[in-house]
Amino acid sequence: MTLRSASIDFQPADSVSYADVASVREAVEERLQAHVTTLPGVPDNLQGAIRHALLGKSKRIRPVLLYLIADPATRHRDAALDLGCAVEMVHTASLILDDLPCMDDAAMRRQRPTTHIAFGQATAILSAIAMLTRAFGIIAELESVPEKTRVKLSTLLSDAIGWDGLVAGQEIDVNGRHQLTSADKIEELNWLKTGVLFVAAAEMGAVLRGLDEPRVDAVRRFARHFGVAFQTADDLIDRNGSAGEAGKDVQKDGDKATLVSLFGASQAHLTCQEHLAHAEQALIDSGVNAAPIREMMQRLFATRKAVA
Amino acid sequence: MTLRSASIDFQPADSVSYADVASVREAVEERLQAHVTTLPGVPDNLQGAIRHALLGKSKRIRPVLLYLIADPATRHRDAALDLGCAVEMVHTASLILDDLPCMDDAAMRRQRPTTHIAFGQATAILSAIAMLTRAFGIIAELESVPEKTRVKLSTLLSDAIGWDGLVAGQEIDVNGRHQLTSADKIEELNWLKTGVLFVAAAEMGAVLRGLDEPRVDAVRRFARHFGVAFQTADDLIDRNGSAGEAGKDVQKDGDKATLVSLFGASQAHLTCQEHLAHAEQALIDSGVNAAPIREMMQRLFATRKAVA
Numbered sequence: 001m002t003l004r005s006a007s008i009d010f011q012p013a014d015s016v017s018y019a020d021v022a023s024v025r026e027a028v029e030e031r032l033q034a035h036v037t038t039l040p041g042v043p044d045n046l047q048g049a050i051r052h053a054l055l056g057k058s059k060r061i062r063p064v065l066l067y068l069i070a071d072p073a074t075r076h077r078d079a080a081l082d083l084g085c086a087v088e089m090v091h092t093a094s095l096i097l098d099d100l101p102c103m104d105d106a107a108m109r110r111q112r113p114t115t116h117i118a119f120g121q122a123t124a125i126l127s128a129i130a131m132l133t134r135a136f137g138i139i140a141e142l143e144s145v146p147e148k149t150r151v152k153l154s155t156l157l158s159d160a161i162g163w164d165g166l167v168a169g170q171e172i173d174v175n176g177r178h179q180l181t182s183a184d185k186i187e188e189l190n191w192l193k194t195g196v197l198f199v200a201a202a203e204m205g206a207v208l209r210g211l212d213e214p215r216v217d218a219v220r221r222f223a224r225h226f227g228v229a230f231q232t233a234d235d236l237i238d239r240n241g242s243a244g245e246a247g248k249d250v251q252k253d254g255d256k257a258t259l260v261s262l263f264g265a266s267q268a269h270l271t272c273q274e275h276l277a278h279a280e281q282a283l284i285d286s287g288v289n290a291a292p293i294r295e296m297m298q299r300l301f302a303t304r305k306a307v308a
Numbered sequence: 309m310t311l312r313s314a315s316i317d318f319q320p321a322d323s324v325s326y327a328d329v330a331s332v333r334e335a336v337e338e339r340l341q342a343h344v345t346t347l348p349g350v351p352d353n354l355q356g357a358i359r360h361a362l363l364g365k366s367k368r369i370r371p372v373l374l375y376l377i378a379d380p381a382t383r384h385r386d387a388a389l390d391l392g393c394a395v396e397m398v399h400t401a402s403l404i405l406d407d408l409p410c411m412d413d414a415a416m417r418r419q420r421p422t423t424h425i426a427f428g429q430a431t432a433i434l435s436a437i438a439m440l441t442r443a444f445g446i447i448a449e450l451e452s453v454p455e456k457t458r459v460k461l462s463t464l465l466s467d468a469i470g471w472d473g474l475v476a477g478q479e480i481d482v483n484g485r486h487q488l489t490s491a492d493k494i495e496e497l498n499w500l501k502t503g504v505l506f507v508a509a510a511e512m513g514a515v516l517r518g519l520d521e522p523r524v525d526a527v528r529r530f531a532r533h534f535g536v537a538f539q540t541a542d543d544l545i546d547r548n549g550s551a552g553e554a555g556k557d558v559q560k561d562g563d564k565a566t567l568v569s570l571f572g573a574s575q576a577h578l579t580c581q582e583h584l585a586h587a588e589q590a591l592i593d594s595g596v597n598a599a600p601i602r603e604m605m606q607r608l609f610a611t612r613k614a615v616a
Contacts, residue, residue, distance in 0.1 A: 137466030
């Protein structure tokens with residue numbers, strides 16, 4: 001190998017590897033702002049609603065997870081960040097809709113008034129549609145990613161959101177909680193509400209990185225258990241936490257069936273721990289760089305343990 | 309040329325060319341039904357809402373237009389129909405949202421109660437999200453279409469819906485009508501509300517067919533004028549028609565600024581005619597088979613003339 005060919009992957013001094021979670025999160029935040037700061041031709045009220053919802057205080061779990069699994073070389077860094085922004089836009093859209101008066105009727109989210117409180121219901125719904133749609137636009141425009149991969153990423157996102165994914169979870173959450181009489185059915189709902197988008201984010205990272213199918217499968221298993229553990233912990237926060245800690249309304253679940261309401265906090269806590277153990281095993285099986293992912297999870301669940 | 313090579317494009321006896329508008333419309337209808345008839349894993353209420361909204365009585369203008377411009381050989385027929393279904397799902401999603409109490413608050417659409425009246429607001433909104441998302445899934449899954457083309461189609465659809473497209477049009481319609489003080493601004497709104505998706509449908513047909521850029525540009529011009537003419541005619545129906553004729557609530561525009569309310573029905577009628585003349589010229593420039601497209605337009609505007 002000549003010096004010339006060896007230098008192709010040379011990282012210039014001004015590149016950042018984002019090895020740690022805080023740096024990745026900061027990079028995601030900057031990229032999200034870049035996506036929505038200048039929006040020519042977009043009505044002011046709609047722009048305001050998009051920025052209000054998207055740029056509120058958030059841990060950016062999904063894009064950070066995607067990035068850490070993609071573990072991109074410098075030249076693919078922007079694609080990994082953009083893809084994370086696409087997933088975060090979808091997640092934000094789902095929060096806007098969940099908070100509507102006809103759904104959870106929440107007043108506070110990401111330490112701010114919910115979007116329909118601040119901008120009215122019509123604009124809130126339209127901002128959700130705008131971000132959901134833009135997510136697919138971002139994927140289609142990932143110039144540095146082969147078209148075949150872009151098509152795969154678009155399929156993954158569509159399947160995750162779709163009528164048997166996130167949307168089905170929200171429908172059951174709003175209209176079908178009374179049918180949730182077993183732990184299995186509640187776990188299924190937690191999967192649809194949170195797991196599917198965690199898995200989509202993680203799998204998109206794995207696809208971007210070009211992992212082979214057995215490793216992609218391990219990544220999926222990891223994200224599934226992580227997502228369900230996270231949702232279970234969220235239910236514990238809703239029951240026991242304060243709005244200040246959660247950054248959103250709590251005790252909105254009311255009489256809704258959750259693992260907490262049906263089987264008590266200690267059982268829910270145990271279930272959460274089991275899923276985290278499965279997640280850890282799958283993370284090892286996947287062979288990705290586990291240290292920063294563990295760091296992210298430990299931070300998340302340390303907060304959650306405090307309120308559980 | 310040998311007999312063998314000449315036979316490659318031979319159409320088997322059981323293929324249908326759908327040369328006329330009615331046959332294309334029927335094929336679209338069948339394909340739409342196939343897309344939503346069996347939906348495993350989808351909550352019943354959500355399935356019901358999707359079928360209720362999507363399969364109501366409709367002229368299927370956008371998918372028929374897409375198909376007629378694509379003018380597909382037998383082997384590409386299914387792709388043209390599927391792509392049309394994707395556009396129709398997006399259009400249906402936009403109707404569900406437009407009809408919500410926080411937007412136009414309409415009770416009747418496609419000769420049926422609006423989706424939120426029949427299934428509740430939450431499920432109506434979720435069914436719209438489901439169809440919007442599925443549209444991108446359908447595009448990503450068009451196996452017979454090169455991946456590069458699928459990416460292009462996804463970009464076209466995302467741009468058409470997005471925050472400076474259909475979504476912007478609806479935001480202005482709901483919250484910005486008071487700013488519409490000139491004919492130009494109203495024409496711009498008519499473009500965003502109807503033109504963009506007409507253009508996207510037509511352009512998708514042109515891209516699927518592989519037309520060169522000057523012809524694609526003529527197709528875009530055609531669809532833009534056709535779309536704005538159609539929306540202007542729709543405003544005339546809202547002002548003068550009956551709900552029975554329109555298949556939806558009329559006189560919902562109330563005091564909203566439209567070409568009709570600002571400049572009177574005869575001026576709106578004249579504007580409509582001008583756009584149709586421009587559309588005809590662009591159609592000729594595009595070099596596509598104009599006869600069935602003219603047939604479709606004549607049928608549409610004959611109905612509209614009767615109520616204008």
